[in-house]
Amino acid sequence: xxxxxxxxxxxxxxxxxxxxxxxxxxxxxxxxxxxxxxxxxxxxxxxxxxxxxxxxxxxxxxxxxxxxxxxxxxxxxxxxxxxxxxxxxxxxx
Amino acid sequence: xxxxxxxxxxxxxxxxxxxxxxxxxxxxxxxxxxxxxxxxxxxxxxxxxxxxxxxxxxxxxxxxxxxxxxxxxxxxxxxxxxxxxxxxxxxxxxxxxxxxxxxxxxxxxxxxxxxxxxxxxxxxxxxxxxxxxxxxxxxxxxxxxxxxxxxxxxxxxxxxxxxxxxxxxxxxxxxxxxxxxxxxxxxxxxxxxxxxxxxxxxxxxxxxxxxxxxxxxxxxxxxxxxxxx
Numbered sequence: 001x002x003x004x005x006x007x008x009x010x011x012x013x014x015x016x017x018x019x020x021x022x023x024x025x026x027x028x029x030x031x032x033x034x035x036x037x038x039x040x041x042x043x044x045x046x047x048x049x050x051x052x053x054x055x056x057x058x059x060x061x062x063x064x065x066x067x068x069x070x071x072x073x074x075x076x077x078x079x080x081x082x083x084x085x086x087x088x089x090x091x092x093x
Numbered sequence: 094x095x096x097x098x099x100x101x102x103x104x105x106x107x108x109x110x111x112x113x114x115x116x117x118x119x120x121x122x123x124x125x126x127x128x129x130x131x132x133x134x135x136x137x138x139x140x141x142x143x144x145x146x147x148x149x150x151x152x153x154x155x156x157x158x159x160x161x162x163x164x165x166x167x168x169x170x171x172x173x174x175x176x177x178x179x180x181x182x183x184x185x186x187x188x189x190x191x192x193x194x195x196x197x198x199x200x201x202x203x204x205x206x207x208x209x210x211x212x213x214x215x216x217x218x219x220x221x222x223x224x225x226x227x228x229x230x231x232x233x234x235x236x237x238x239x240x241x242x243x244x245x246x247x248x249x250x251x252x253x254x255x256x257x258x259x260x261x262x263x264x265x266x267x268x269x270x271x272x273x274x275x276x277x278x279x280x281x282x283x284x285x286x287x288x289x290x291x292x293x294x295x296x297x298x299x300x301x302x303x304x305x306x307x308x309x310x311x312x313x314x315x316x317x318x319x320x321x322x
């Protein structure tokens with residue numbers, strides 16, 4: 001269910017060595033803002049859902065957590081952990 | 094582990110993109126276990142494309158296999174009503190059914206990387222929570238009530254009442270125990286000391302962590318960003 005992000009500790013040293021020497025560029029992704037969406041609620045767009053007691057479909061969900069291990073104003077070391085869940089009936093994988 | 098350089102907003106954006114990539118890759122690896130009309134649930138909005146969202150190949154594979162791909166957001170601060178207030182709350186105010194879907198808030202717009210029709214759903218009568226649910230464009234030739242009603246089976250777990258439990262479980266499974274975080278923290282410290290970088294980098298850590306100290310956070314992972322939007 002879990003795939004830890006591959007951990008290359010030498011990469012930490014290489015990257016931060018460059019930083020300490022002043023030999024790096026910080027050309028990261030631009031700030032992306034999801035556009036604001038504005039609309040007036042319309043009661044005619046509401047529909048009741050059907051409450052089901054069981055379903056035969058399988059469900060897969062994925063999630064990735066991020067935790068900060070160490071950081072300063074201009075650098076950070078992070079742990080990413082990605083997992084999935086597969087549910088079929090009452091079975092969970 | 095990832096080491097990122099640059100100011101906080103650049104690191105934040107890079108981490109977000111890394112999360113999209115990791116989740117897309119894992120979801121793609123699980124699709125082979127699914128059949129037509131099975132579900133893939135993503136955490137977040139239905140933005141796809143390089144540096145904007147999930148991998149487009151995930152969308153294409155789900156479409157090819159006729160898998161029901163949905164993206165659920167725990168909150169959506171970008172949805173406003175006509176007065177600029179929270180749209181999700183405004184819809185809950187006018188909803189008259191115990192469980193419901195409000196569809197569409199807005200239709201998909203691939204030109205802006207939005208590949209799903211935005212809806213708001215409430216899955217459990219006893220829960221106060223409603224969520225944004227993006228339904229991929231290729232699905233909406235079917236009735237959205239038929240598409241979404243199976244989620245009601247999964248929204249009655251008391252740990253996350255009203256929220257689809259597969260997403261909650263994936264979130265819970267992805268958490269790293271504090272003891273493990275501390276182990277990694279100390280492992281990195283030993284590494285930096287061994288490479289002669291520690292003194293400089295420790296001074297930089299201290300230069301930005303006094304506010305954490307005041308709030309009683311001893312380690313960076315004691316105070317975390319919360320992803321909004």
